[in-house]
Amino acid sequence: MTRVEIHPFAEEHLEGAGRVLAERHRRHREAEPLLPPAFEDPVVAGEAVGEAARADDASGAVATRGGEVVGYLLGAPKASPSWGANAWVESAGHAVLEPETARELYAVAATRWVDQGRTAHYVLLPSYDDALVRAWFRLAFGHQHTHAIQAPPTEVPPPAPGLTVRRPVRADIPDLARLEAVLPQHQALAPTFSSGPLGSYEESLAEWEEDFEDPSYTTFVVEHEGQIVGSAVGCALEKSSMHAGPARPENAAFLGFAAVSPEARGLGAGRAVGDAVSAWATAAGYDSVVTDWRETNLLSSRAWRGIGYRDTFTRVHRLVGH
Template identity: 25%
Template sequence: MSSVEIVPFNEDYVEAAAALVAARYWAERELGNFLLPAKFEEAEAIVPILQDNSERTTGVAAIKEGRLVGFATGLMTMHQEARTAYIPDWGHGAESSDRWGTYRLMYADLASRWVANGYFTHVVTFFAHEREVADAWFSLGFGLENIDALREVGPVEGTMAGVEVRRANLEDLEVVIALTLATRRHLTTTPAFRPLFDHEGVEYYKQQLSDSDIVWWLAYQDSEVVGGMRIVPSSKRNFVLPVADESTCAITMAFTKEKERNRGVGTALLKHSLDWARSAGYKNCAVDFESANIPGSRFWLKNFQPVCYSLVRRLDERIAWAHGNRNEINFLR
């Protein structure tokens, strides 16, 4: 039996790689995620994505008997202020004969190059029902960090608080900034512990509030703002394949003050967001959230169906100098 050879990924492998991604996507829809747009079941829809990102990625191909049996390609980016190598949902695939082993071999090759170039945070995204793919990444030391989820823009179930919900405008600039910062402060707490870095400037929020395609909803209780939610077209963000469709909008910020949680404020905001989305012609709504955000994940998983999981591995940066090729004299000091 011939072994798998790991070689650099190049344009010669694009069509075969696209076919692997399309096959994964087709399998995901067959398992019940029928809200996913059907267009990505065709390799022709994946080819331009791989081509358009070729200059931004570094990748490998798994070759067996002269044929592509797997590939993985990563974007060099920043994640939480850290140099990060990110393998998106459209950036990997492997045949079923030894999918687990092929992923492990491909990552071993990629990781050595990433670490050599100072990328110690590694992230990968895959579809929600890819159990074997998940097992391969878990076996390599990755852990769950983010969930992408989807739902139709139909009626919302659950108790709704007796709050007034209205659309924000430029006069609400300070309120919108405060709610966004409150969201980020919440994510610094246990068990998420997401560091709080400088956030966008005032001009960013002015542009957001002036964009007719972006809607901020504010919830008021006795004239006090108790929560907010932002909803945007999926074209405004770089989204995963299951939500990359003109008929899909996305919630990209949501927050309820701690004292008002579990009273239906979030449900009321979600209802207004989906009512607006439906009137604007959208069919589906997406959201992504940190899995370690306990109140947030509880709310989103009640109302949305997961379509993608993102795992992260953060390496000990001391490996840059505390490696196996160190001069032995260093151990004697």
């Protein structure tokens, strides 16, 4: 068989890359039919690759065999300081016919990223493809984050005994603001060690006061022994820029936030508010519910799979130089 050749990615590769992404997405939808069908079309997939290639400071590599594109890898930096000096590969930024090709592609693409001082690398992979994820583990990447999906349920179980779920009223705003800090506080600890920003209680209070009536967000609170111990927020998936291209099913709802006070964890409060968001998504006519979590967050990685979310994309991360 002719050998795989690696070249810098160029405009002429878009069509072939679109075909490889469409094939990956076809296999992805066999594993998870709730993903958006449109990207099985090589033209639509090619447009998504084009967007990845045209992002500011994008660069990458393409693999060909006998002149045919058999894989590609395109990364671009994200501006937020919390990602470090980075190159980020989005859901349409990488597809290969053979997993091992990913390692060849990274060797070429990462040379440039590291030459530019971009040493924090993030790659969103289709979770169904164990062999591909393993190929990236063999590049010293680790599983950092997970995207997941579920069908809007026809029925959700009632909250565990002693728990009440309801929509909040304005008088609950101090509790909502307090709970907002719970997620970054938890994720700053081992083993997540996230550097996500910790806003102040006063800022959070002011935001809740201003946005409380915003119809684009639907909030639930859960009470235990007369106290609010948890909250969750649902919205349309479009509100999250992290879910784009093949990772953004049409007409999907998003479980965008959830937190339970440390002393009330493990009682079923997280499940109760998570289920409330799913039931809201069903009633509002959404076709799926999406969420995401840090894989190193022991609590959320167990809770959301526990209530029925199935992995769709696996984000792997590597910090070069150690």
